[in-house]
Amino acid sequence: MHTIEDIKQRIKSGESTARAEVEAALARAKQHEDKNIFISLTPERALERADEIDEKLKSGEIVGSLAGVPFAAKDNFLTLGGTTTAAAKLLSNFEAPLQATAIEKLEAEGAICIGKTNLDAFAHGGSTENSAYGPTKNAVDDSKVAGGSSGGSAVAVALDIVPFTLGTDTGGSIRQPASFNGAVGVKPTYGMVSRYGVVAMASSTDCIGCFAGTMDDAEQVMGVIAGQDEKDMTTLADYYTPAKVKQSAKIGLIKEFMGDGVDDEVRAQVKEYAEKLTVAGHTVEEVSMPITKYALAMYYIIVPAEISSNLARFDGVRYGQRAKDATNLDELYNKSRGEGFEAENERRIMIGSYVLSSGYFDAYYLKAQKARTLLINAYNELFETYDVLLGPVAPTPAFALGENTSDPIKMYLADAMTVPASLAGLPSISVRGGTTKAGLPIGIQLTAQQQNDSELFAIAKTMESHHG
Amino acid sequence: MTQISRDDVQHLAQLSKLQLDDDEADALAADITKILGYVEQLDELDTENVEPSYQVTGIKSVWFEDEVQRSDVGREALLELAPEAVENQIKVPKVL
Structure with missing residues (x-):
């Protein structure tokens, strides 16, 4: 495995250079082309940046904590040097004029983006099968899905192409593909990382996070991208500090997820993981949270509502693909959107329009937002006694390609255990639990x-050192 | 259970500014009916006297200083993104 530390050491000792590391990562990406992990690679800009960093290293200038470390970003992060498509036809030629805050922060530390990874179009989905560029295949089994929506970013790390990747998690889109491919996946507290320059999906639950091979690497990346940003008014005042190792945490195993x-x-x-936690000195007790049964229903009202509003901006007027032969403005909107969105995008936009319509607003949208309060209350009650809650990431391992595409509810059920933390804005991570x-x-x-993001890292790290 | 018809879908499509053919509309009518049927289980929850949670971290309105902020992205770069631009303006077909 190429960890961040390995790469830094190799560059520091002179055994390698930033250019050599970027070239090697690009070669690994090419070698795994059949998995359909990347929508685009940006070798030109990546190698240019690598040479700059190598120059600075030679002259002894300070170049940052991630100098020369290659990474990749989900293709819904705005980046310079190539396209940002969100895996949608509507943005297939879109070249962003600016970069996301998270990308800027990583670059300021010397990290080098080598390309953009595949996702469900506009991050709507749980398998990366809704991509206009075709599905990404699972890291270990070509007949299985990568999970999603950040499927490409998960597989890129699982196959060791780069030590870390960026993803977005609105209802499980980092944690679930991390689980399906065997990577570490981090969704932070809502507001820990700026969403500026990332294609918006559902603004009240969208979180920026990462995939990595180890907890240490994930923690380091989150430390770099965290922080208040005046360009995203929902970011929290800086609070993130490295983990303190807690000798004995109280952990609740959610019964309803088992x-x-x-x-x-x-x-x-x-x-088995719960038993290992006990051996490591933690206490694990079964807890009940009956309201989680309703979380998916809340999610599929609130999130489509926010999607229908956020995706209104894609109109074929100011940027993106414009339909040919429209004779008036209304036709231009309708055709550009109809042609540019995938079926799942349309489904969610229309559900959103429905639940926000006058006459239905109270029965659906307001009801779901009130139910969300009950969910938050249930979490708060458990956190009076427990430091951390434990459960599976997804009800199943990676399912077969095509298995759930004809039934949206079946596809949504893969998110049943990840959406509760999203609705409550809680930090939640996916750690490897065997195969x-x-x-x-x-x-x-x-x-x-x-x-309490760092508490999660602390516990997960004690488990890594205890049991590899 | 709420039943969504092809006409309902076409009305929603109009509200959502989406052009759909009848096959797409029929498929969506079935899907949306199913999804609404699923989310309606929330009716089992008693939410009387419960406040909604639109925002989960307690942040209230955040204000900027009333100062002009210069963007790094210039007008030229933005106009270049537009599918059609003429003389510093974005061109669209007639409105009516």
Whole structure:
């Protein structure tokens, strides 16, 4: 595995250079082309930046904590040097005039973006099958999905192409593909990382996070991208500090996530992880959170509502693909959007329009936002006693390509265990929990109170050192 | 359970500024009916006297100083993004 530290050491000792590391990462990306991980590679800009960093290293200038470390970003982060498509036809030629805050912060530390990874169009989906560029294949099994929506970013890390990638997680889009491919996946507290320059999906739950091979690398990346940003007024005042190792945490295992509908092998892995936590000195107790049963229903009202509003900006007027032969402005909107969106985008936009319509607003949207309060209250109650909550990331390991594409509800159910933390704005991570007998990775989900992100790293790290 | 018809879908499509053919509309009518049927389980929850949670971290309105902020992105760069631009303006077909 190429960790951030390995790469830094190689460059520091003179064994390697930033250029050599970027070239090697690009070569690995090419070697795995059949997985359809990248929508675009940007070798020109990446190598130019690598040479700049190598120059600075030679002359002894300070070049940052990630100098020469290659990474990739989900293709909904605005970047310079290539396209930002959000995996949608509507933005297939879009070249951003600015960069996302998270990208700027990584570049300021010397990290080098080598390309943009595949996703469900506009991040709507849980399998990366809704991409206009075709699905990404699972890291370990070509017949299985990568998960999603940040499928490409998860597979890029799982196959060791780059030590870390950026993703977005609105309802599980980092944690679930991390679980499906065997990477570490981090969704921080809502507002820890600026959303500026990232294609918006649902503004009240959208979070920027990362995939990495190790907890240490994930923690380091989050430390770089975290922080208040005047360009995103929902960012929190800086609070993030490196983890303090807690000797004995109190951990609640959510009963409702271990019942029927959860794959036996997934349940067994979570139980095994719970036992290991106990051996490591933590206390694990079963807890009940009946309201989680309703979280998915809340999510599929609130999120489409926000999507229908956020995606109104894609109109074919100021940027993006414009339909040919429209004779008036209304036709231009309707055709450009109809041609530029994928079916799942349209489904969510229309559900959003429906639940926000006068006459239905109270029954759906307001009802869901009130139910969300009940969910938050249930979490708060548990956090009075427990430091961290534990459960699976997803009810199953990676499912087969095409298995859930004809039934949106079946596809949505893959998010049932990740959306609760999203609705409550909680930090939640996916850590490796072993594999099925067939070799498919299984992720374990750890969730903490708002702004207790570092506690999750601390616990996960004690587990890595105890059990590899 | 709420039933969504092809006409309902075409009305929603109009509100959402989406052009759909009848096949797409029929498929969406079935999907949307199914999804609304699923989310309607929230009716089982008693939410009387419960406040909605539109924002989850407690941040209230955040204000900027009333000062002009210069963007790094100039007018030229923005006009270049437009599918059609003429003399510093974005061109669209007739409005009516």
